[in-house]
Amino acid sequence: MADGETSLLRIENLTISFGHGADRLRAVRSLNLEVGNREIHALVGESGAGKSVTARAIPGLLPETALLESGSIRYRDTELTALDRDGLRAIRGARIGMVFQDPGRHLNPSLRVGRQVSEALEEHLGLSRGAARARALRLVKLVELADARRVLRSYPHELSGGMKQRALIAMAISCAPGLLIADEPTTALDATVQGQILRLLKRLRSQLDMGILFVSHDFGVVQAVADHVSVIYAGGIVESAPADRLFDRPLHPYTDLLISAIPEADKRGGRLRSVPGRAPDPRAVPPGCPFHPRCPLAREVCRHVPPPLVEHAPGHLSACHFAAELPGGRDA
């Protein structure tokens, strides 16, 4: 966590499942995560690891079929799991903003962009129509949309993917949230636009003094943007550390493999697939350490005993029985 201050978001022991009986699938399993004030905290892992389910659980946006089995999600002093629908709605409007992967799907195609941004402001801040319009213009400039007035008059289909994502970011930050959750915000964009959006998010973090939970499956992107990184595997965090430290001295074999795979990657989005083996089926997660079938260091204990997430150095946690044998552990 940044600055050693109190956390902005603290998730403890979160378990979320879908379905019942033999069909039950645990998407998130005893997950712990802490995002600091003004921190860009990346949640990174392979497809199906539970990133989006975790991200959506925070502002209460899980589908009705999801069951929150246990756990605590605390935003500053508020326990979010204890809030009812109205309470969560209020939090979403004023404290926690969210941006998703596919900007096209999250804009209303039949409303001008300006109206959509203004509506968010009218609803959440109770602004009059005129005041909301003026503020919408400021916001659109804040997210560096050139020709702001024209953008506000446009319908979503008249904008490029990058412009749509900027418009959605404008809506997500319209109430100056303390936390922005960005779930793969650049995955659908080409590399140049992706770089621009990452720079924008970094600037907004400083300018608006907010923390960002940045969800990604792309370790290269994470390296470019994150202050702190949590690696998720089969619904649980296996390693969490300040970004520099994680990339220099990983303390989990999965992270180590992900990092060594980065230089080989020439295709965006292909990076995490270069770890040998397959991610486990969430209906049949292996006992013991869930990573053991793919792990080059696995021994007998790993097949039976789940490794707890332990702090090995300040802010550096690993869930591996043999963390001390990894590059980061040998000279720790």
Ligand SMILES: Nc1ncnc2c1ncn2[C@@H]1O[C@H](COP(=O)(O)OP(=O)(O)OP(=O)(O)O)[C@@H](O)[C@H]1O
């Ligand atoms: N509505 C749902 N009903 C049933 N299972 C679901 C539902 N949403 C997610 N899951 C399952 O939960 C697990 C975690 O899904 P999640 O979407 O969080 O993965 P992810 O890490 O975001 O992957 P990706 O990188 O592909 O976005 C997966 O096995 C997925 O199939």
Ligand SMILES: [Mg+2]
């Ligand atoms: Mg996802």
